[in-house]
Amino acid sequence: MIYLNYAELINKIQNLREQMIKIGKEKGLSNPETIKYSQELDVLIMKYQLLTYKKSG
Template structure:
Protein backbone atom coordinates (compact mmCIF):
# COMPACT_ATOMS: atom_id res chain seq x y z
CA UNK A 1 0.00 0.00 0.00
CA UNK A 2 2.81 2.42 0.82
CA UNK A 3 4.41 1.77 -2.58
CA UNK A 4 1.18 2.60 -4.41
CA UNK A 5 0.78 5.79 -2.40
CA UNK A 6 4.40 6.78 -3.02
CA UNK A 7 4.04 6.08 -6.74
CA UNK A 8 0.90 8.20 -6.96
CA UNK A 9 2.51 10.96 -4.94
CA UNK A 10 5.64 10.89 -7.12
CA UNK A 11 3.56 10.97 -10.29
CA UNK A 12 1.48 13.88 -8.99
CA UNK A 13 4.59 15.78 -7.94
CA UNK A 14 6.23 15.08 -11.28
CA UNK A 15 3.20 16.46 -13.12
CA UNK A 16 3.11 19.54 -10.90
CA UNK A 17 6.85 20.07 -11.46
CA UNK A 18 6.44 19.85 -15.24
CA UNK A 19 3.50 22.25 -15.23
CA UNK A 20 5.23 24.77 -12.94
CA UNK A 21 8.44 24.55 -14.97
CA UNK A 22 6.55 25.44 -18.15
CA UNK A 23 4.78 28.27 -16.33
CA UNK A 24 8.09 29.54 -14.92
CA UNK A 25 9.63 29.65 -18.40
CA UNK A 26 6.64 31.60 -19.73
CA UNK A 27 6.66 34.11 -16.87
CA UNK A 28 10.44 34.48 -16.99
CA UNK A 29 10.38 35.11 -20.72
CA UNK A 30 7.57 37.65 -20.51
CA UNK A 31 8.46 39.49 -17.32
CA UNK A 32 12.17 38.87 -16.91
CA UNK A 33 14.23 36.69 -14.61
CA UNK A 34 14.35 39.22 -11.76
CA UNK A 35 10.60 39.86 -11.64
CA UNK A 36 9.04 38.96 -8.27
CA UNK A 37 6.56 36.55 -9.91
CA UNK A 38 9.38 34.71 -11.68
CA UNK A 39 11.33 34.43 -8.44
CA UNK A 40 8.25 33.19 -6.58
CA UNK A 41 7.57 30.50 -9.18
CA UNK A 42 11.23 29.48 -9.13
CA UNK A 43 11.09 29.06 -5.35
CA UNK A 44 7.87 27.02 -5.63
CA UNK A 45 9.55 24.81 -8.21
CA UNK A 46 12.56 24.33 -5.91
CA UNK A 47 10.24 23.23 -3.10
CA UNK A 48 8.45 20.69 -5.30
CA UNK A 49 11.74 19.31 -6.60
CA UNK A 50 13.03 18.87 -3.04
CA UNK A 51 9.84 17.02 -2.08
CA UNK A 52 10.23 14.77 -5.10
CA UNK A 53 13.87 14.07 -4.26
CA UNK A 54 12.90 13.26 -0.67
CA UNK A 55 10.37 10.72 -1.93
CA UNK A 56 13.00 9.15 -4.17
CA UNK A 57 15.48 8.87 -1.29
CA UNK A 58 12.83 7.43 1.02
CA UNK A 59 11.97 4.83 -1.62
CA UNK A 60 15.58 3.62 -1.72
CA UNK A 61 15.67 2.90 2.02
Protein backbone atom coordinates (compact mmCIF):
# COMPACT_ATOMS: atom_id res chain seq x y z
CA MET A 1 0.00 0.00 0.00
CA ILE A 2 1.55 3.31 -1.10
CA TYR A 3 0.51 6.61 0.43
CA LEU A 4 0.76 9.77 -1.62
CA ASN A 5 1.31 12.11 1.30
CA TYR A 6 1.57 12.40 5.04
CA ALA A 7 -2.00 13.63 5.40
CA GLU A 8 -3.37 10.47 3.79
CA LEU A 9 -1.21 8.25 6.01
CA ILE A 10 -2.17 10.16 9.16
CA ASN A 11 -5.84 9.93 8.21
CA LYS A 12 -5.56 6.16 7.74
CA ILE A 13 -3.82 5.84 11.14
CA GLN A 14 -6.54 7.86 12.86
CA ASN A 15 -9.35 5.86 11.25
CA LEU A 16 -7.75 2.54 12.08
CA ARG A 17 -7.14 3.63 15.68
CA GLU A 18 -10.81 4.56 16.05
CA GLN A 19 -11.89 1.19 14.66
CA MET A 20 -9.49 -0.65 16.97
CA ILE A 21 -10.77 1.20 20.04
CA LYS A 22 -14.39 0.52 19.09
CA ILE A 23 -13.81 -3.20 18.53
CA GLY A 24 -11.67 -3.41 21.67
CA LYS A 25 -14.50 -1.96 23.76
CA GLU A 26 -17.10 -4.22 22.17
CA LYS A 27 -15.23 -7.52 21.95
CA GLY A 28 -12.30 -7.17 24.33
CA LEU A 29 -8.64 -6.37 23.95
CA SER A 30 -7.58 -9.97 23.38
CA ASN A 31 -10.14 -10.58 20.62
CA PRO A 32 -8.46 -11.61 17.33
CA GLU A 33 -10.15 -8.75 15.46
CA THR A 34 -8.80 -6.18 17.95
CA ILE A 35 -5.34 -7.69 17.65
CA LYS A 36 -5.57 -7.58 13.84
CA TYR A 37 -6.35 -3.85 13.95
CA SER A 38 -3.53 -3.30 16.42
CA GLN A 39 -1.03 -5.05 14.17
CA GLU A 40 -2.17 -3.09 11.11
CA LEU A 41 -1.86 0.10 13.13
CA ASP A 42 1.68 -0.87 14.19
CA VAL A 43 2.69 -1.20 10.52
CA LEU A 44 1.22 2.17 9.57
CA ILE A 45 2.83 3.92 12.52
CA MET A 46 6.16 2.37 11.59
CA LYS A 47 5.78 3.62 7.99
CA TYR A 48 4.99 7.09 9.31
CA GLN A 49 8.03 7.05 11.57
CA LEU A 50 10.28 5.94 8.72
CA LEU A 51 8.95 8.67 6.44
CA THR A 52 9.40 11.27 9.17
CA TYR A 53 12.93 10.07 9.91
CA LYS A 54 13.92 10.16 6.22
CA LYS A 55 12.47 13.62 5.83
CA SER A 56 14.33 15.05 8.86
CA GLY A 57 17.59 13.18 8.27
